[in-house]
Amino acid sequence: MIIMLFRIILGENDIRKIHADCLPETLDDFFAFLKCKLAVDGSFVVQFQDLDFNNEFCNLTNLAELPKEKATLKVIVQPTLESNNTDPTIDVGSSSTASSLDNPTSGGRRSLPCPFPIPKFTYDVELQLRRGNEAYHNNGNLLDISKDTKSEILEKLAEAIYAFTPYPQRDDFDNVAQSLINKHPCLKEPGSEKGWYCWKYSLKFKMGNYRSKLRAAGCAELQVNRHSASSDLGTKRKLKKANKAETNFLPDLPQDKSPAMLEKERESMVVEMKKRKVDWNKMCMMMANTFSVRRKEIVENEPLVKEVKAKWPGLFFEKQETDIEDRVTAGMDVGILIMPEGDDAFDYSVVLEEEIVLRDVKELPHAVALLVGLIFTLNIDYPKKLRYTFEVIQKIFIDLGGDQCSVKVHGLKNRLRKTVVS
Known part of the structure; x- marks a missing residue:
């Protein structure tokens, strides 16, 4: 790359000269380079002298716009609200509620x-x-x-x-x-x-x-996160494109377990779930042992929820279905079914792809949390009509990836902050 010399205008009495031995390849990397060299914090706007407009300053949107060898830039630091430093308690690739449903004993993030x-x-x-x-x-x-x-x-x-x-x-x-x-x-x-x-x-x-x-080197977790959403119309549903805050956690198989051994454990779980009295301690141990193979199957093969339920019944703790519920859930891709249970009491069930996957939840907030956790665990994309609702739950209420919001959610987040401050 060409060595560049920059004259940086930070203020009326703050003008600096810096050089770049190797100009970054992307605009984001160049902004990071300036932030490092100038020791400025927060967001800022970079403008350059455009030769096409008599050296008037214009916002820099492409590195190809910079003159060769030397350039004068103006860096305008933007005032920002105090950031929320709440440390999210959710591992990448799955929420805390998802981990309670499908929690590996080792290798988790x-x-x-x-x-x-x-x-x-x-x-x-x-x-x-x-x-x-x-x-x-x-x-x-x-x-x-x-x-x-x-x-x-x-x-x-x-x-x-x-x-x-x-x-x-x-x-x-x-x-x-x-x-x-x-x-x-x-x-x-x-x-x-x-x-x-x-x-x-x-x-x-x-x-x-x-x-x-x-x-x-062949790390499966990183390879699958590199792929974008599938565009094959023949697939059952599109593979969810993982954002920075929503990575597909795909661990390797346990060193002491072969695929054949894990398949035997899966078959044992199916048999155990058919018993009248399930040994849940044994089930939890086998669920933890088979986490890696189950996660690989869900992320790479994109099975329907009913197929996951048939193969991994312990993931849902399902008891039975009824004809009435089948009619109610028809056409419901994602939702929560509310059933009256006595005076001022309700039972809540989580629905995915027209199937009741979790029952007997006693509180609505808990049901919502379980729904979000299952969406992460099963690698399902948010429904289009409810994408902003789920984005608010994820990025404002749960605070997972909150620094990367859509314009609408970012506006709501700022209004909520102002309300809290006032």
Whole structure:
């Protein structure tokens, strides 16, 4: 790539000069590069001097619009509301309610702890950091590390993050970068207000490279999340395209279990569910053992809900169906069936694809939570007519992926915040 020199206008009395040894390939990466170099926080607008309009400033929407070699940019920082730092308790790929229905005993994803536990690096890197920290505490000197050392640190951090989630959120990168500087203050960035902005964005790029490396090595979870929604009209339903906050968790098979052994356990569960008195302790253990093969089947084969029920009855804890309920649920793709149960009491049932899949729920909020959990567990896309309703539940009430909303939901979120503040 061409080396670029930039004159950055941040304010009337704040004009800086920076250069890029390698211009990023995408606009988002370029904005991240500017955010790191300028040490600015929050959102901002970038404008460039357009030669077609006598060097008047225009918003930058494509890197190809930049002049070659040198360019003057204006960076306008946008005021933002205080962000909600509530740590979501929902693992990527499934909600907390889904995990209660289909919870693996091992290999599950979870949110990053704060502060993040920084792993140990190789002996030579640890030796550099120890001496660097001593020098920092003695005279405030920062450690000048090589590119290879920085790459090794980032690689180790990416590996540690992946143990929790392959798709960390923005706050996760903040957490890890800040924890790194707190443990090794000699790695602070000179001229940066907080000292870890560049580490944050370098870690973000390294995490993407680390996922690519694992994907090339055959990691099924990352391979399936790379594919977009199926466009084959012959499929039973479209494979849900996973967003950053809704990843398809697809773990590998347990090391001590073969596909044949897991199939025998599945057949044993079908037999167990036909008994008058089900051994639920045994069922829960077998459900946990077969989680990986069940998840792979659901994500890759896209079976209908009734097919999943026939093969994995323990996932729904189904007791029976009735003719009256069949007529009521006809044509209901997603919903909650409310049945009166005495004075001022109701029973709630969860419906998917015209089938009652969960019964005897005593509270409506619990039924809604179970419905959302099943949608995640069974990899079903939100129905079009209710997409905003489910988006509000997911991104505002559950706070899963709330920083990436549609325009309507984002507007509602801002109005709710203003109401709380006032």
